[in-house]
Amino acid sequence: DIQMTQSPSSLSAYVGDRVTITCRASQSINSYLNWYQQKPGKAPKLLIYAASSLQSGVPSRFSGSGSGTDFALSISSLQPEDFATYYCQQSYDTPRTFGQGTKVEMK
Amino acid sequence: QITLKESGPTLVKSTQTLTLTCTFTGFSVSTSGVGVGWIRQPPGKALEWLALIYWDDDKRYSPSLKNRLTITKDSSKNQVVITVANMDPVDTATYYCAHSGINTSYSFDHWGQGTLVTVSS
DSSP states (O other): OOOEEEEOSEEEEOTTOOEEEEEEESSOOTTOEEEEEEOTTSOOEEEEETTTEEOTTOOTTEEEEEETTEEEEEESSOOGGGOSEEEEEEOSSSSOEEOOOEEEEEO | OOEEEEESOSEEETTOOEEEEEEEESSOTTSTTEEEEEEEEOTTSOOEEEEEEETTOOEEEOTTTGGGEEEEEETTTTEEEEEEOSOOGGGOEEEEEEEEEGGGTTOEEEEOOOEEEEEEO
């Protein structure tokens, strides 16, 4: 199985801050890396697919980068609605695997 | 517009078999490049992928649960069904189904609202 490791597990930030979350795969997954946002009591929402492609309807303050084993999700200017938990997930192979999540909290 | 919705029991007993149905609109599971997956999330924990079925009936399962899972599709009804045998309290979770397509690199680009399943001992 491909293991996905996110860091940090949680972070505190102010509205307007730039935030970066990283995700590392245990082997190369090319660009088969996706990012999701999940708010309490809601289903995850796809933000970024194929490492850097913005899903339709997602604000441009979200961006993704990386390839191979190291990836990052950045939020250029954190908005109040962005406080949530973020997950990375690889779609290179099955079993599909998710990271353990990064909770972004308000400072 | 793609929508998905999970249905099934909210409470099952230990050792029973759980059957959940995902009913969807806006796509066909027999279209090339399309899949439907199941993912679960125990309360307060991370997402865990369970299974995936593709348009050509290729089926993939989580190795840790493989002996307990079965996924099937009914294209005529626009449904995908998952069964989980021998349920245990640790299987208490919200279960989601999601669309997976080649156009978004086989990510899970549309999700159902989820259904909370509680397993009693």
